[in-house]
Amino acid sequence: MAMKGIFNYFRSPRQGSAKVAKERLQVIVARERSHRSGPDYLPALHRELLEVIRKYVQVGDEAVQMSLENQGDCEILEVNITLSEPERQG
Amino acid sequence: MARIVVITSGKGGVGKTTTSAAVATGLALEGHKTAVIDFDVGLRNLDLIMGCERRVVYDFVNVINGDANLRQALIKDKRTDNLFILPASQTRDKDALTEEGVEKVLDELSQEFDYIVCDSPAGIERGAMMAAYFADEAIVVTNPEVSSVRDSDRMLGILSSKTRKAERGEGPLPAKLLLTRYSPERVERGEMLSVDDVTEILSIDMLGVIPESQSVLNASNAGMPVILDEESDAGQAYRDAVARFLGEDRPHRFLTTQKKGLFGRLFRG
Ligand SMILES: Nc1ncnc2c1ncn2[C@@H]1O[C@H](COP(=O)(O)OP(=O)(O)OP(=O)(O)O)[C@@H](O)[C@H]1O
Ligand SMILES: [Mg+2]
Numbered sequence: 001m002a003m004k005g006i007f008n009y010f011r012s013p014r015q016g017s018a019k020v021a022k023e024r025l026q027v028i029v030a031r032e033r034s035h036r037s038g039p040d041y042l043p044a045l046h047r048e049l050l051e052v053i054r055k056y057v058q059v060g061d062e063a064v065q066m067s068l069e070n071q072g073d074c075e076i077l078e079v080n081i082t083l084s085e086p087e088r089q090g
Numbered sequence: 091m092a093r094i095v096v097i098t099s100g101k102g103g104v105g106k107t108t109t110s111a112a113v114a115t116g117l118a119l120e121g122h123k124t125a126v127i128d129f130d131v132g133l134r135n136l137d138l139i140m141g142c143e144r145r146v147v148y149d150f151v152n153v154i155n156g157d158a159n160l161r162q163a164l165i166k167d168k169r170t171d172n173l174f175i176l177p178a179s180q181t182r183d184k185d186a187l188t189e190e191g192v193e194k195v196l197d198e199l200s201q202e203f204d205y206i207v208c209d210s211p212a213g214i215e216r217g218a219m220m221a222a223y224f225a226d227e228a229i230v231v232t233n234p235e236v237s238s239v240r241d242s243d244r245m246l247g248i249l250s251s252k253t254r255k256a257e258r259g260e261g262p263l264p265a266k267l268l269l270t271r272y273s274p275e276r277v278e279r280g281e282m283l284s285v286d287d288v289t290e291i292l293s294i295d296m297l298g299v300i301p302e303s304q305s306v307l308n309a310s311n312a313g314m315p316v317i318l319d320e321e322s323d324a325g326q327a328y329r330d331a332v333a334r335f336l337g338e339d340r341p342h343r344f345l346t347t348q349k350k351g352l353f354g355r356l357f358r359g
Contacts, residue, residue: 016280021236022287029243029291036247 034068042066049079057083092125092200095207096225098249100241102212104233105270108306109328110209111139112317113229116332118173119317122204125164127195128178129221130211131186137177140167141313151179154191160198169318174203187220196224214248223254228265229297229335234272234283242267243292266297268331273302274347285345298331300324301344 049064065080097110107130114126127150128136137143142165148158153176160176167173176195179186199206210221222228228249232242250262269288276282283291285299305322309315317332319325323344330340 018277018280018283018287021283022291025236025239025283025291028240032240032243033247036251 034070039068042068049081053081059083092196092203092206093227094196094200094225095205096210096222096228097207097231098210098218098222098228098245099212099231099238100214100218100245101233101238104231104238105268105300105306106212106231107136107139107209108310108316109229109231109268109270109300110136110207111315112325112328113332113335114205114207115167115170115173115315116317116328117205117207117336118167118170120332120336121172123172123202124205124207125174125176125199125203126207126209127176127221128209129187129217130178130209131184131217132178132180132182133211134178134180136175136209137165138313139310140175140315141169142167142175142177143313146177149177149179150195151181151183151186153195154186154188160195169314184216187217189220189223192220193224214244219248219252222249222263223252225249225253225263226255228263229268230265230294231268231270232288232292233270234277234288236283239283239288239291246292246294266295266335267292268297268300270300271302272299272344274345278347285342296342297334298327299342299345300327300331 046064046066050059050061053059053063059082063082063084065082067078069076069078095113097106097113099106107128110126114124118124126136126140128134129150130136131151134146134149137146145165148163150163152158153160153163164174164176167175176199196206208221208225211217230242230245230249232238246265249265250256253263255261255263267288269285272285273282277284285296289296301323303316303322303324305319305324306316309319309322309325316322316325317328320329327344330343333340
């Protein structure tokens, strides 16, 4: 017991697993917030983009992937459109 | 008109029922006529924590279904004036809590009470949504542990968009955090998230910090809300939290270990 006491005494206080927990939580909470707190127009934008694309190409709902990210004071909307290979039309 | 307060968390077993019993009793002790409702359909437990399990005749779902009226179902607390309990149903039917039914009961209670405290079940399913939907404000119970903190953040997201207040465009539900089962020893050893860590991660007001305490188990064994144990650290921390809830400015206590000298540290058990 005394050994453990000495060990604890000389160890700096914030070296335990709590530090890792905090860092992991900050990352995951930020990511989950940006997903759910995206602007209200995102679902509508997603739907309309699909409609426009479908005028030219047959695609499923998953063809358009969108994600909103903050980088510094810059907000970046990333839109990925995946066209399935064989069905591409001129 | 009563103020409706939901005690919620997302994650299970973090202390919602303990907190509901303590907060409702604390509000009643301050002279506010208070009803506490168990929304945990199928897993009734608030009655045990409040020590009134043998007096349950009718429950929340009986009232919703019109099998009993509120006067018959409400249990008057034996220890504390101004305090009434509406027990959960033991039915397995998870759809027993209808939105119209819950609204009707809350409206009727609102005529007579100052506060209605809703003890939410865990999760984000129907029971938890119903407990939160009509609330005027929320107390989110969190343990200093990764999954509990993450679930609290999810719950905060739900509270700010899926409640009646939010749907009416009246803005997000005001919510405060109650950090429970806090162990200053473990925080100081760097093994547990600190109050500051959790506040920083969730960026939300801290209503109170309840220490991990044997007195909570003792109180639940006896069927007495821990806030009535005035000697205990947890009981006092709950009193402070209720005072803050009512607008008083009180410093947080029980956040640090009793400082031991080097000698004490060396011979710590
Ligand atoms: N401050 C505390 N110190 C020690 N033990 C506590 C503390 N708070 C709660 N507990 C214990 O944690 C357990 C869960 O508490 P409680 O039933 O209040 O949680 P809950 O969130 O209502 O659970 P559920 O999600 O199942 O409804 C109980 O055994 C209780 O005694
Ligand atoms: Mg509970």
